[in-house]
Amino acid sequence: MRFQIVFMPLLISLALLLGGCPSDNDDVALRSGNASENDSGSDAGSGAGDDSDDSKGEEDPDDDDPEAVGDIVERNRYAFNNQCFAIRANDTGRFLVRTADGGYQSSADSAENGEAFFMKPAALGAYLLFDSESRLLAAGAPANTNTLETPSDDNIWTVTGVGDSTAYPETPEVWTEPTVDYLDGYRSFDDPETAFDAFTLGAATPAQNLAVDAQGVLTTAEANDAAAAQQFAFARRANSDCAEFPEAQSNTVGETFKGTTADGRVLGMADVHVHISATEFLGGAEWGAPFSRFGVTQALGDGVERHGPNGTADVLGAFYVGDFDGHDTAGWPTFPDWPSAESFTHEAIYWKWMERAWQAGLRIAVNDLVENQTLCELLRNLNGANPLRNCNSMISARRQIGTMYAMQDYIDAQYGGRGEGWFRIVLDPAQARDVIEDGKLAVVLGIEISNLFDCKLTYSQLRTQEPFEETGEGALENSYDCAMTETGADNEVLTQLTALHALGVRQIITIHEFDNAFGGNGLFNDLLLNVGNRENSGGIPSGDLSRITQFINSGAINQLQDPTSNDQEGLITLQPFGDLMLGDYLQGLLSDEPELPTGEFWTTYDCPNDTNTEDFEGYLFSDHGGVMLQSIPGLGPLASFTGQGGRPGGIAPLYPERYQCNARWLTPIGMYTFEKIMESGMIFDFDHMELEMKNQLLEMAEAQTPVYPLVSTHGTFGGITNDQAARVLRGGGFIYPSLDNGPDLLSKMEELRLIYDEVTADMPASERPLYGFGFGTDTNGLSKQAAPRATIESGKAVRYPYTLFDGAVFDDIDDFDNIPGVVFEQPRTRAPDGRGRTWSLDIDGSAHYGMLSGMVEEVRQEGNAEQVRNLFDSAEHFLRTWERTLESSAAIRENGFNRPSGVLRAAPKPDLPIGQLPLQ
Numbered sequence: 001m002r003f004q005i006v007f008m009p010l011l012i013s014l015a016l017l018l019g020g021c022p023s024d025n026d027d028v029a030l031r032s033g034n035a036s037e038n039d040s041g042s043d044a045g046s047g048a049g050d051d052s053d054d055s056k057g058e059e060d061p062d063d064d065d066p067e068a069v070g071d072i073v074e075r076n077r078y079a080f081n082n083q084c085f086a087i088r089a090n091d092t093g094r095f096l097v098r099t100a101d102g103g104y105q106s107s108a109d110s111a112e113n114g115e116a117f118f119m120k121p122a123a124l125g126a127y128l129l130f131d132s133e134s135r136l137l138a139a140g141a142p143a144n145t146n147t148l149e150t151p152s153d154d155n156i157w158t159v160t161g162v163g164d165s166t167a168y169p170e171t172p173e174v175w176t177e178p179t180v181d182y183l184d185g186y187r188s189f190d191d192p193e194t195a196f197d198a199f200t201l202g203a204a205t206p207a208q209n210l211a212v213d214a215q216g217v218l219t220t221a222e223a224n225d226a227a228a229a230q231q232f233a234f235a236r237r238a239n240s241d242c243a244e245f246p247e248a249q250s251n252t253v254g255e256t257f258k259g260t261t262a263d264g265r266v267l268g269m270a271d272v273h274v275h276i277s278a279t280e281f282l283g284g285a286e287w288g289a290p291f292s293r294f295g296v297t298q299a300l301g302d303g304v305e306r307h308g309p310n311g312t313a314d315v316l317g318a319f320y321v322g323d324f325d326g327h328d329t330a331g332w333p334t335f336p337d338w339p340s341a342e343s344f345t346h347e348a349i350y351w352k353w354m355e356r357a358w359q360a361g362l363r364i365a366v367n368d369l370v371e372n373q374t375l376c377e378l379l380r381n382l383n384g385a386n387p388l389r390n391c392n393s394m395i396s397a398r399r400q401i402g403t404m405y406a407m408q409d410y411i412d413a414q415y416g417g418r419g420e421g422w423f424r425i426v427l428d429p430a431q432a433r434d435v436i437e438d439g440k441l442a443v444v445l446g447i448e449i450s451n452l453f454d455c456k457l458t459y460s461q462l463r464t465q466e467p468f469e470e471t472g473e474g475a476l477e478n479s480y481d482c483a484m485t486e487t488g489a490d491n492e493v494l495t496q497l498t499a500l501h502a503l504g505v506r507q508i509i510t511i512h513e514f515d516n517a518f519g520g521n522g523l524f525n526d527l528l529l530n531v532g533n534r535e536n537s538g539g540i541p542s543g544d545l546s547r548i549t550q551f552i553n554s555g556a557i558n559q560l561q562d563p564t565s566n567d568q569e570g571l572i573t574l575q576p577f578g579d580l581m582l583g584d585y586l587q588g589l590l591s592d593e594p595e596l597p598t599g600e601f602w603t604t605y606d607c608p609n610d611t612n613t614e615d616f617e618g619y620l621f622s623d624h625g626g627v628m629l630q631s632i633p634g635l636g637p638l639a640s641f642t643g644q645g646g647r648p649g650g651i652a653p654l655y656p657e658r659y660q661c662n663a664r665w666l667t668p669i670g671m672y673t674f675e676k677i678m679e680s681g682m683i684f685d686f687d688h689m690e691l692e693m694k695n696q697l698l699e700m701a702e703a704q705t706p707v708y709p710l711v712s713t714h715g716t717f718g719g720i721t722n723d724q725a726a727r728v729l730r731g732g733g734f735i736y737p738s739l740d741n742g743p744d745l746l747s748k749m750e751e752l753r754l755i756y757d758e759v760t761a762d763m764p765a766s767e768r769p770l771y772g773f774g775f776g777t778d779t780n781g782l783s784k785q786a787a788p789r790a791t792i793e794s795g796k797a798v799r800y801p802y803t804l805f806d807g808a809v810f811d812d813i814d815d816f817d818n819i820p821g822v823v824f825e826q827p828r829t830r831a832p833d834g835r836g837r838t839w840s841l842d843i844d845g846s847a848h849y850g851m852l853s854g855m856v857e858e859v860r861q862e863g864n865a866e867q868v869r870n871l872f873d874s875a876e877h878f879l880r881t882w883e884r885t886l887e888s889s890a891a892i893r894e895n896g897f898n899r900p901s902g903v904l905r906a907a908p909k910p911d912l913p914i915g916q917l918p919l920q
Helices: 009-017 180-188 278-284 315-321 351-359 373-383 393-415 429-437 493-502 527-536 542-553 582-589 668-680 691-702 722-730 742-760 849-862 865-872 874-895
Strands: 033-035 083-089 094-098 104-108 117-123 126-130 136-138 144-146 156-161 199-202 208-212 218-222 232-236 269-274 362-371 423-425 441-449 505-509 604-606 660-662 683-685 710-712 802-804 822-824 828-830 836-838
Touching: 083 104, 104 218, 117 393, 199 232, 269 874, 278 362, 278 373, 278 393, 315 373, 351 362, 351 393, 351 423, 351 822, 351 849, 362 393, 362 429, 362 505, 362 874, 373 393, 373 527, 393 423, 393 441, 429 441, 429 874, 441 683, 493 505, 493 668, 660 691, 668 683, 668 691, 668 874, 683 874, 691 710, 691 722, 710 722, 722 742, 742 849, 742 865, 802 849, 822 849, 849 865, 865 874
Parallel strands: 269 362, 362 441, 423 441, 441 505, 505 683, 683 710
Antiparallel strands: 033 836, 083 094, 083 117, 083 232, 094 104, 117 126, 126 136, 126 156, 136 144, 156 199, 199 208, 208 218, 604 660, 802 822, 828 836
């Protein structure tokens, strides 16, 4: 997750206190915006790729169908997905019809005369029953209905064959940590998928079934599966007989590819850093969800409940986009303000949008479980909606695992059965290969939080130990909330690592935005995260909080000026406002007496460059490491640095006018933790790690036989040198950048290719590692998404519809021989009443995850066959790295960890004496 800074200094402090539609086959030029009722193209109500030839359960019965209209069907409990049925009460032999009072009675003599119910899966084996008046059947005595605007558990019906005694696994729960035993049982369950012609419909209320009473009125009754009054049969109706259930669309035509290449490789793209499960992180700052049991109207509906009228309660979102006028909270189907490439607090990975990305060739998605405990606590304190909410990062991450399995279950249900969906969570590369060969998306669980394993750091300003000497014992020294003892206690690193692995986490980032017990974070952001580091490492004094509160209450926030870009790593220049300047504010934060700060700002050193480092070879994807940090201006030449050892930072944010890197390098508990991670076989992602710590980790990884691969999944953060990049590639790892548009991806692909060619120049062709080049979208991670291309050459606009896997460029790649094309129409969404929205990549950029297919079209237009091949080799490259990881891990477990000497060391201190330091 990356934080883009687009707001002014005092806003940061506030955050800290707050604890166009295509017609037929015609090409479509650039169009974007809301749609009218005259726009066409609705494919709602679909389950399994509604626009594709792979639809399951969508075709209306015809003359050759063994199940003709009116026939009672014999099916398994999952096979009613997204289809239209009449329901017969077996006790009366008659079909349900609506009554004048809004209920139902079994009185129709035929299916054609009965009520037509669209059966929308809510989970595997559970359905919403949507009648001809667009109302949901609800449990009650008698049964009743309600609208999609007010759904509840009473609308969910569990369908079970009469006589079926199978002990089905419970449906995974959103935002609920599953147990290891539950996951083991869920993954290994062998579903009999037995067909029946009579069923019970269980209500959410325990021990209650749908039933008919003595008069044939539909009601609920105490469950008795043997009672004829509680047994029902389903008869086919044409889907056109049913009301259209609202659903988003993926807007594709055709079936995506499966199988392997001629030489056995899997084919596909890898997004190795994405946040599908981030719906509830940051204390619920984001609105929307990747799916809902009640469908798109609830998953992507109006966000006024969470973001307030006109979005005024979306404090974090306003800060990040620098727009304090609010936003239109309306969501599906018109989406006037969101999702968008610059909206950080709205859902962008609805399952149908992700389905479009899968259709475009996405085959690996690493979902990083994510949380920022500091921002969660501050936002929780601001909104006051849930003052007892637990913001612990590890708890939040584990809860998100439940969300991921619930999403897999939901997509399976839309496709008609357990394992039928395209979204498959995998635990090892062999499983991933099987999934991809079957043409589906292999989903890997990763983790990215600042206080991994609860290893939160609390600074002591009286400490004598440098980071490489730390014991974490407290008293006069720094203290940690975790330990490297091995007794099985809950606060031990090994205990928590073992638990995460058992829950299925396979990729890990050890340091995120803030310093922790392991070492320091890579600096990529100025004031926001620096103040956040102070809060996370011990807290902000109450006097500072009082000053921030006074500022908020003064109304000065209304005087804020607009930010302006400085083109420095996509960040935004922080501007002054009113008569209050940044220096005044920072000085104010340090003026409270006698209370001392309990946390610290980053302590830093000058980042390596060609003037201070011998034989320095430059940085990858940038011209510098670290970041230029804000200081208190105007203190004169006698000001002194307050960081440990006379370094910049520490108690006061005083820094030289040079790029600064974090002086908190690897600690003993950090080295221990890294060893245990390698022993466990986790894919080790060193993004967000301090620049020199990347070298320390490389030294540890290179000392193993075979080398333990390291990876960078979304742009490194804090910098990566060209030498480090060469070592990563040589060790069998990969470096995939944060995803911008197609031309940016191609530019970075070629920059890294130069290093790859140099590293592999002396290798025989048969031993040369594969060069695949993927990306990390960081979607839903408070990360700005790809903007439209700044310059679009004539003839290279993304025009809809376009075809992938067939035609220009693809025809020059042997791997795509005999693979039929998939047509991608303009991304759009339509409600049954015709209202909707269209998006265009060349206008809206990557507004939502489904726009990823457009990036592939950009690469096809702007690149060549070899570059497209590199993109579609990124999934294979990921899997080979994972396989090397497990090979090295097995050797470590068998032979022990080879700990190189000299890894623990101190960061450099300033060359100039205190009192002669050039400040801003």
